[in-house]
Amino acid sequence: MNKETDTTTDVRNVVFVGSGVAGLSAAVYAARADLEPLVLEGPEPGGQLTLTTDIENYLGFPEGVGGMELIQNGKDQAERFGAEFTHGTVENVTLEERPFELELSNGDTLQTRALIVASGASARWVGAENEDELMGYGLSTCATCDGAFHRGDDVLVIGGGDSAMEEALFLAKFADSVTIVHRREELRASEIMADRARDNEAIEFRWNTELEALQGSQEEGITGATLVSHPEGYPLEKTANDPDVMLETIDVGGVFYAIGHTPNTEFLEGTAVDRDKSGYLHTRTDNDGRTTTKTTVEGVFAAGDVADPHYQQAITAAGTGSMAALDAEAYLEALKREEEIALEMPL
Ligand SMILES: Cc1cc2nc3c(=O)[nH]c(=O)nc-3n(C[C@H](O)[C@H](O)[C@H](O)COP(=O)(O)OP(=O)(O)OC[C@H]3O[C@@H](n4cnc5c(N)ncnc54)[C@H](O)[C@@H]3O)c2cc1C
Incomplete structure (x- = not known):
C-alpha cells in the first residue's frame, strides 16, 4: 500500500515522520499492536541505508545484506501487519493542542494522537564532482x-574535527594509508584526538x-x-586564476566525509x-531513571539518529524505533483510559 497523501479529518493513532530503519522498526511494532500506523516517507524514502550497497554489521545476515533489500524487507514486514505508507514531508507541526496537527509540504494536513519522530540526521556532503554517483560505491560518511x-587501500578522510x-583512527586499522584532508592549517578537533591522529604512523595530513x-x-x-590547495587555506574560495591555487589528482580507493551531520528537525522549530x-x-x-524515547512534549517520541548524535547505526536506530512504538502504545492506552474515565464522570 503506497498511496498519495490522503487529506483527511480522521484522527490517526500514531504517525511516523520518516521511513528509515527507525521508522520501519517502529511501524512493525505499532502495526502488530493494531495501532494502524501511518508512515510519512519524507524526502528520502527508506532513509540513509538506501545509499549503501553492503551492510555487514546488521544482526541476522551472516553474508551481509544490501541497504535497499534490508529496507524493502522492513517495509514489506510492516505492511504485512497493516502499516500504511505515504509520500509526505512534514513542514510544520502544532503540538499545543490535542490531537496534534501536521502540515505537509504539499499543503495537506493530518491529525494524530501520538507522533514518532524518526526523521534521521543527514551527513553533510562537501559538494565534490561525482559525489552523487559514488556515494555508497567507495564514498561513505561512516567509517x-x-x-x-x-x-x-589508500583512503582520504575529509574534515578537521573530532569526528x-x-x-x-578507525580506518587506520584497515587501510594502508589514511590522509586527512583539511581546508585550514589548524584542526578543529580536541587536542587529545588530534594528538592521537598525529601519533598514528598510518595517518597523514x-x-x-x-x-x-x-x-x-x-x-x-x-x-x-x-585535490585543490592554497597556502592561505580555503582553496575552493580562491579564484581559478590565483597563481597559488594548486590542483593535484591522486590515486585513492576510498573517501570518507566527516564534516558532521544535520538532524532533520527544522519542522519542530518553535515547538x-x-x-x-x-x-x-x-x-x-x-x-x-531509565531511558525512554519520550521527548519533552507528551505524546511525541523520538527514534533513531534524530535523537542520537553518537552511535548512528542501523541496529541502534531499529532498537530505538521499537522502543518508541512501545512507548507510544503505552501512552495511547493511558490516553484511552483517561477519556473513558472522563466520559463516566457525572456532569
Ligand atoms: C553511506 C552510508 C552507509 C551506511 N552504512 C551503514 C552500515 O553498514 N551499518 C549501519 O549500522 N549503519 C550504516 N549507516 C548508518 C545508518 O544508515 C543510519 O544509522 C540509519 O539509517 C538511521 O536510521 P533512521 O531511521 O534514524 O534515519 P534515516 O535512515 O536517516 O531516515 C530518515 C527518514 O526520515 C525522513 N524524513 C526526514 N525529514 C522528514 C520530514 N520533514 N518529513 C517526513 N519525513 C522526513 C527521510 O525521508 C527518511 O525516510 C550508513 C549510513 C550511510 C549514509
Whole structure:
C-alpha cells in the first residue's frame, strides 16, 4: 500500500515522520499492536541505508545484506501487519493542542494522537564532482560501517574535527594509508584526538586542501580524487586564476566525509520539543531513571539518529524505533483510559 497523501479529518493513532530503519522498526511494532500506523516517507524514502550497497554489521545476515533489500524487507514486514505508507514531508507541526496537527509540504494536513519522530540526521556532503554517483560505491560518511571494505587501500578522510580524527583512527586499522584532508592549517578537533591522529604512523595530513572531484564508477568504485590547495587555506574560495591555487589528482580507493551531520528537525522549530544546540532531540528518562524515547512534549517520541548524535547505526536506530512504538502504545492506552474515565464522570 503506497498511496498519495490522503487529506483527511480522521484522527490517526500514531504517525511516523520518516521511513528509515527507525521508522520501519517502529511501524512493525505499532502495526502488530493494531495501532494502524501511518508512515510519512519524507524526502528520502527508506532513509540513509538506501545509499549503501553492503551492510555487514546488521544482526541476522551472516553474508551481509544490501541497504535497499534490508529496507524493502522492513517495509514489506510492516505492511504485512497493516502499516500504511505515504509520500509526505512534514513542514510544520502544532503540538499545543490535542490531537496534534501536521502540515505537509504539499499543503495537506493530518491529525494524530501520538507522533514518532524518526526523521534521521543527514551527513553533510562537501559538494565534490561525482559525489552523487559514488556515494555508497567507495564514498561513505561512516567509517564504522564501511571501513572494513578498504583493507589495503589508500583512503582520504575529509574534515578537521573530532569526528574526522575518530574516522581516521578507525580506518587506520584497515587501510594502508589514511590522509586527512583539511581546508585550514589548524584542526578543529580536541587536542587529545588530534594528538592521537598525529601519533598514528598510518595517518597523514594535507593542510589547506579541499576535495574538488572524485574519479571512478559504480562498477569499479573510487579510483582517484582531485585535490585543490592554497597556502592561505580555503582553496575552493580562491579564484581559478590565483597563481597559488594548486590542483593535484591522486590515486585513492576510498573517501570518507566527516564534516558532521544535520538532524532533520527544522519542522519542530518553535515547538516545546527540546533539542540540543545542533538540533538533535532530547529524550527523557522515566521516574526510575531509565531511558525512554519520550521527548519533552507528551505524546511525541523520538527514534533513531534524530535523537542520537553518537552511535548512528542501523541496529541502534531499529532498537530505538521499537522502543518508541512501545512507548507510544503505552501512552495511547493511558490516553484511552483517561477519556473513558472522563466520559463516566457525572456532569
Ligand atoms: C553511506 C552510508 C552507509 C551506511 N552504512 C551503514 C552500515 O553498514 N551499518 C549501519 O549500522 N549503519 C550504516 N549507516 C548508518 C545508518 O544508515 C543510519 O544509522 C540509519 O539509517 C538511521 O536510521 P533512521 O531511521 O534514524 O534515519 P534515516 O535512515 O536517516 O531516515 C530518515 C527518514 O526520515 C525522513 N524524513 C526526514 N525529514 C522528514 C520530514 N520533514 N518529513 C517526513 N519525513 C522526513 C527521510 O525521508 C527518511 O525516510 C550508513 C549510513 C550511510 C549514509
